[in-house]
Amino acid sequence: MAASRLFSRGSWPEARRIAEVLRAETVGGALLLAAAVLALAWANSPWSGAYHDLSQVRAGPSSWHLDLTLAQWAADGLLAVFFFVAGLELKREFVAGDLRDPRRAALPVAAAVGGMAVPALIFAAVASRSGGALVGWAIPTATDIAFALAVLSVISTHLPSSLRTFLLTLAVVDDLLAIAIIAVFYTSALHLIPLLLALVPIALFGVLVQRRVRSWWLLLPLAAVAWGLVHASGIHATVAGVLLAFTVPVRSRDGASHGPAESFEHRWRPISAGVAVPVFAFFAAGVSVADAGGIGSALTNTVTLAVVAGLVLGKVAGITGSTWLVQRFTRAQLADGLSWWDVTGLGLLGGVGFTVSLLIGELAFGAGTERDGYAKIGVLVGSLVAALLAMVVLRLRNRHYRRLCEQEQVDSDRDGIPDVYQRDPA
Template structure:
């Protein structure tokens, strides 16, 4: 049996065994996706800075789609508006599962990642605004760029440095990113959508409702669901709200709980679509979004001097570290909780630095804020790439220093003395802080 629980609330506790298993499955998929994302971004960045750069830009600007429906879009826009709708659909499923059937349904468990996500968005935004304000013009439009955490990129970093980060810290990182995605969705819908057209938005309710009715009745026939999803996406795109929001709205109609021992529809759809999101949608978007020509922005040194670039780097590296660590400390201060045994505030700081690895959503917001191909978009891409790289390096240093302690904690998590398949640390354990 597990050790008796202390009455003192613990931050970064081991949580429930069911949640730990689910998180492990998600992390394995996202880690592979992160490697593909990094590879796609690197190819695009190299291609855009070679003598063959014109062919990259021609490919990015190639337009396809029916013009009669205002869908003759460039491949770059299709990647941002179309493929990322799949990413946000999976994020929406994850959000609903976390708050309906996951550990976040418990307000005590939700307090830490929610507070960390809010702090990890607010502080970077404020730092960016303070730095970018001296640039004048439209620079402040990018205030939300450094607020996002890219879980796939972050997990790829963990894979590269081979750290034995315990499940509780990985769970926190994933949960923080999930809440981060929710806030990013709200930011995009409210601040980065164009003028609203009510008729297509009202019409979008019909396919979304039909999709919801089918999944509520446990119908998974692709030839019914996918056409409805495409029509809903097209109508939301036409309404002026960013089209990726359609993915979230569709996800929120999916029931979480299954019948008896049956897996819920949200889990089944997430299992089916997460590999598509992590392995196809996000890497393809990264390929078209990361290909910035450094020469076109005046050179790397000149770009670093731009307020937009500096604001993003400062927001990702300093803002995330301060916001996440500070929020976690405030939760500890006001709940009188203490860190789980074996952990220190250096671990929280290392995770907070890793939270500064922003990529997919940061690049998307940069395109929405400044316009694809604009100077501001170029500076934003350089800021996101540089800031994410610096945050990853600093996080790797801190987490590697602590790796011997993580190895001990992992051994405790994996210990299964009675051989029943459930680690001892999870047996007899109630869900608590």
């Protein structure tokens, strides 16, 4: 039996779909970056008081334990939309995408696990000398796909579609692992009755979408009730978004080209990338350097150093190391034309963490606390360093990517499908 190829070319429909997703995420990454820069500038300006006052404005019914600040609504409410879209994407990848093949799924799943375990271990090693800091061990474990793809757009690289697919799947898988970590390790008090009650609207939502009901006036209230009950249970409310996404069927019964999951994703991805995540970034990234004791003190703090080390060193070591282990203990080999520098570049891009890392920092240390401020600075600095290193590595490979892309995009029969996919569909 011939050896399988790591990062081999997927099917043409999957490559085309991934390209569409990446274009949408790139725009979201630009909005995310703009929101973060605006928050940082405002929080460190003479008008910083107005920024913090805006973050603490309360809204919502207090009788339902939903009298939350705007910053809390962004973290608990808007990010539920983000995780709903991530859940849809993950389910589609494993049910109808190329990753329904366990051999293809093994690599990004292993890389995601390694890309979370190694940063956590590095964080723990650095933070062990600071009492109470270990609670933030999960901060550098997540990859922000919007930011990572924004970096790719700046590089203007001809990255092969197989590597792009790997990066997207890696980020989605570690988002799911991150939400599992949040649910298990960052739930301080669990109330079983609201949690059990939440299963009722989730089940009703699932029944309706299984019956192909698309009426927003039925589905949105059920989703809101499920979110509220999960929030009341003590588990972070974003878990509701993932649970709801998993109830949406992927395949269409009538043979239509777009199943319910794809339709839901098409409708909600612009809201997630264009509104939910940038608004969360605006409220989460606004850390005052002066409150952290100045830039020198902030950059030398143990929490800051632990987060930076986890993102910059841990991610690339975990992702690259896991990929090497898959090759070492299986018959798999890198696809023709690719090298370990490609894998290293992707590993560095995996260190571009933001959305989920900021969320875990708030849950670990408490929003607005001194250590949360250090964690935010660590996330921002670590993501910036990882992005710059990734740009160096991938630009060095840019000429090779361009040559490889030109070979794959030859379409001599003008049928809209690159000939390479027709010759070798797998």
